[in-house]
Amino acid sequence: MRDFEVVIGLEVHAQLRTQSKIFCSCSTVFGLEPNTNTCEVCLGMPGVLPVLNRAVVDCGIKLGLATGCSVEPVTVFARKNYFYPDLPKGYQITQYDHPLCSNGHLDIEVGGEKKRIGIVRIHMEEDAGKTIHDEDKPLSFIDFNRAGVPLLEIVSRPDLRSSSEAVEYLKVLRLLLMYLEICDGNMEEGSFRCDANVSVKPVGQQVLGIRTELKNMNSFRNVHKALDYEVRRQIELLAKGDTVVQETRLWNAALNESQPMRSKEESHDYRYFPEPDLVPVVVDEAWIDEIRATLPELPSDKRARFATTYGLPSYDTEVLTQSRALADFFEQCVEILDSPKDISNWIMTEVLHVLKVRGKGIGQLGLGPPEIAGLLALIREGTLSGTLAKEVFSEMVASGRDAHSIVSEKGLEQLSDKERIREAIEVVLNEHPKEVARYRGGKTQLLGFFVGQVMKATRGKANPNLTNTLIREMLDS
Amino acid sequence: MLETARRYRRGETTPTREIEALLEKIRTDDHNAFITVNAEEALEQAARADRDLNEGNEDILLGVPIAIKDNICTRGLPTTCASRILSNFTPAYDATVVRGLRNRGAVIIGKTNLDEFAMGSTTTSSSIGPSRNPWDRTKTPGGSSGGSAAAVASRLCAGALGSDTGGSVRQPASFCGITGLKPTYGSVSRYGLVAFASSLDQVGPMGRSARDVSVLFDAIRGHDPRDSTSVQGTHSLLTLDGLDMHGIRVGVPKAFFAQGLSEDVEGAVNSAISVMRELGADIVPVDLTTLTYGVAVYYIIACAEASSNLARYDGVRYGLRSSDATELVELYSRTRAEGFNAEVKRRIMLGTYVLSAGYYEAYYLKASQVRTLMVQDFQQAFTRCDLIAGPTAPVTAFGLDEMLDDPLSIYLLDIYTIPASLAGLPAMSIPCGFDRGGLPIGLQLIAPSFREDVLLGAGIAFQDATTFHEVMP
Numbered sequence: 001m002r003d004f005e006v007v008i009g010l011e012v013h014a015q016l017r018t019q020s021k022i023f024c025s026c027s028t029v030f031g032l033e034p035n036t037n038t039c040e041v042c043l044g045m046p047g048v049l050p051v052l053n054r055a056v057v058d059c060g061i062k063l064g065l066a067t068g069c070s071v072e073p074v075t076v077f078a079r080k081n082y083f084y085p086d087l088p089k090g091y092q093i094t095q096y097d098h099p100l101c102s103n104g105h106l107d108i109e110v111g112g113e114k115k116r117i118g119i120v121r122i123h124m125e126e127d128a129g130k131t132i133h134d135e136d137k138p139l140s141f142i143d144f145n146r147a148g149v150p151l152l153e154i155v156s157r158p159d160l161r162s163s164s165e166a167v168e169y170l171k172v173l174r175l176l177l178m179y180l181e182i183c184d185g186n187m188e189e190g191s192f193r194c195d196a197n198v199s200v201k202p203v204g205q206q207v208l209g210i211r212t213e214l215k216n217m218n219s220f221r222n223v224h225k226a227l228d229y230e231v232r233r234q235i236e237l238l239a240k241g242d243t244v245v246q247e248t249r250l251w252n253a254a255l256n257e258s259q260p261m262r263s264k265e266e267s268h269d270y271r272y273f274p275e276p277d278l279v280p281v282v283v284d285e286a287w288i289d290e291i292r293a294t295l296p297e298l299p300s301d302k303r304a305r306f307a308t309t310y311g312l313p314s315y316d317t318e319v320l321t322q323s324r325a326l327a328d329f330f331e332q333c334v335e336i337l338d339s340p341k342d343i344s345n346w347i348m349t350e351v352l353h354v355l356k357v358r359g360k361g362i363g364q365l366g367l368g369p370p371e372i373a374g375l376l377a378l379i380r381e382g383t384l385s386g387t388l389a390k391e392v393f394s395e396m397v398a399s400g401r402d403a404h405s406i407v408s409e410k411g412l413e414q415l416s417d418k419e420r421i422r423e424a425i426e427v428v429l430n431e432h433p434k435e436v437a438r439y440r441g442g443k444t445q446l447l448g449f450f451v452g453q454v455m456k457a458t459r460g461k462a463n464p465n466l467t468n469t470l471i472r473e474m475l476d477s
Numbered sequence: 478m479l480e481t482a483r484r485y486r487r488g489e490t491t492p493t494r495e496i497e498a499l500l501e502k503i504r505t506d507d508h509n510a511f512i513t514v515n516a517e518e519a520l521e522q523a524a525r526a527d528r529d530l531n532e533g534n535e536d537i538l539l540g541v542p543i544a545i546k547d548n549i550c551t552r553g554l555p556t557t558c559a560s561r562i563l564s565n566f567t568p569a570y571d572a573t574v575v576r577g578l579r580n581r582g583a584v585i586i587g588k589t590n591l592d593e594f595a596m597g598s599t600t601t602s603s604s605i606g607p608s609r610n611p612w613d614r615t616k617t618p619g620g621s622s623g624g625s626a627a628a629v630a631s632r633l634c635a636g637a638l639g640s641d642t643g644g645s646v647r648q649p650a651s652f653c654g655i656t657g658l659k660p661t662y663g664s665v666s667r668y669g670l671v672a673f674a675s676s677l678d679q680v681g682p683m684g685r686s687a688r689d690v691s692v693l694f695d696a697i698r699g700h701d702p703r704d705s706t707s708v709q710g711t712h713s714l715l716t717l718d719g720l721d722m723h724g725i726r727v728g729v730p731k732a733f734f735a736q737g738l739s740e741d742v743e744g745a746v747n748s749a750i751s752v753m754r755e756l757g758a759d760i761v762p763v764d765l766t767t768l769t770y771g772v773a774v775y776y777i778i779a780c781a782e783a784s785s786n787l788a789r790y791d792g793v794r795y796g797l798r799s800s801d802a803t804e805l806v807e808l809y810s811r812t813r814a815e816g817f818n819a820e821v822k823r824r825i826m827l828g829t830y831v832l833s834a835g836y837y838e839a840y841y842l843k844a845s846q847v848r849t850l851m852v853q854d855f856q857q858a859f860t861r862c863d864l865i866a867g868p869t870a871p872v873t874a875f876g877l878d879e880m881l882d883d884p885l886s887i888y889l890l891d892i893y894t895i896p897a898s899l900a901g902l903p904a905m906s907i908p909c910g911f912d913r914g915g916l917p918i919g920l921q922l923i924a925p926s927f928r929e930d931v932l933l934g935a936g937i938a939f940q941d942a943t944t945f946h947e948v949m950p
Contacts (some may be wrong), residue, residue, distance in 0.1 A: 047667075051704075
């Protein structure tokens, strides 16, 4: 069998976090009672007209600038005509000929290799409502709360060569959207959705193979599985001498396979034409500059800075920059306590563990950078042992109290008084004469045993380094 | 309208007495001008106007009965577009123009008849049957704003709102002997006007005189935050004085006197142009070579937009829903088959065709390009003149039984009104004579963008010198 090359292009729909919908003043809040977030405009009643929400253009320009796109000086809306019950007007207002942004790129890294993925275009459009089918009745319900929620559609070039690259591209894009605070990136709630165009061709062949479009992949895991499945399916077809049929396929996560959409649903001639109810949007340099000034530090820049400024390894910078809030949290801790690596370690292990268990973000930790820095300061100055610190941290998370008050209330301060540690060692050595003899006979590995006994006797409070030194002194003397 | 306002101030009548009398007249009227009569609310509005009038409210529109074409949304009052598909539809919102009139204290007397979805020139394709011309009940009042024109001409209201996409205010005004203005595209909000062709539709005032039309226009014009295509306009003063026609250059395009123009219409329009010359105007010939493409360009663009605008009538959320459908595509096709008339379906199909893959460039795109040329042609002409004059329609009102079977012949009736629509220019029809059968003839005046002041001023000057607009059917 010949080797095949995989060609993937992605279309991402990102729901924007604007206060109101794209063409009316209804709220964009998710999860309300069906059809409560609607008005005559987003319901497509007779005679109503759309009015563009300027904040949507702001979001589009922001993403365009962050991906190196050029921003169109005059951008135009168009109608995409098709019938579907959750599409109130019988057309979607989107962009066709003159998208807001074009010709940008995103940099990804897979297996240590950097790669630049082209972005063809970024355009603005409105979301449709949601159709919910009751398969038992049969009955269908439509919720128009989502109708008119603003979307950015981001279309990549077919530069992706594997499912791993595709997933990495999606992760990088999602992180960027979240950094720019224009999309919450929630794949389950559908605020970050993707469709994929997939084809394969024999290595070396210039002409692209026949592609299929994949839909309904609502998690990174599903994207991975669906793409792998599709690539395998196409290669098997070609290897048999069959041809790939150009079609749209839906990923079925329950069955772990994709199935072709009914051809009736995809044989659309969308009859695009310029939307006569909206005037072309003129995006001048002043507007672009205004948005440029609001751009935050982007994830890749932040990672690089964390490496140079704080001397952190790349694993740490990757983890700490997974959200703007987490990165800020880290930096605020460092500002209070100048121990970047200790703070990084504590955040990556203890803090993220707690957040993961509780399914929450750093904002909902209930503890701020001063509390975390305060706890780590106690460790650093020797007041609290690392072991007990974990206990104290749990208590902090549970109660929201600071480390200092917990430590002093429970009497957990580390025992660093040499005389008192010696007294404890004295007792341990007297209780274990055999082990003392064996140690003195050359079995120095028993040191750990004595340390453990002293820790036990002091309920973990004895300073471990000091205890070590003192035991050795006393046994060797 | 001004007359009604004067009678209120002179104490000759009150809004309540006026509205009561009109409602009685409408009850026995047989022009089929109204689809819905707003009797109850109109009397409430009249009672309020009575009080406001006593308190010294000086607004000309206070208590004045205005009829609204039934494709303009009125809160709590059915808005059917004369279509079965919207026969049960009552909006929860007012069109911006209606809200403006209500705020001024005008009385919404009722909703007037039209060709279904304003697609037609005869007001015969309505779901409630044709309206009749007050000058001859066997004739069409024109269309699509035929109900509004008939209501104004037969004195069932003081003024009315129509809508004009390719001539739907001007042509019925011409056929019914009243004055009708199609404003500059963008000078009046379209919010709440049920869309036919979005890039052409404008709400237009209709009245017995250019002064009445001017008052109504002043009440409905201006930028609306709910309509992005609306603008404030530069000439903001209410025009109530006649324009001094001395030195005004009136352009007369040869193309406006083409084959198919009735002799009587040609004669009356030429006499009207002579009147303007006598008033001091300079009559100059102008070239408008692209006018001949108007009808073709119009029917491509208007139908394209209509095919998309009418997609929302799918039986899912409101309006007619076919009861026979068992699955989705059937629900669509049956609802729309039952809900739309033949002309509406024809335009939806034409529009769908010209936007389809493979035809878009040849039809829609090409038509848009020619439209741009027509705009430039007018701009060029307006460097040589201040106004353009010609006939509103090539013929006068024809018999309801003489209805042309061939849609193309009907489309050609719009030949003189379409160019100003495509170019977005303000245009007005004013009465300028009668044919040998005694039916009214309209003179069309066209002005540069946002120069309604010139248009209305010239119309007032013309009407101050003539009496055609005062003749009652």
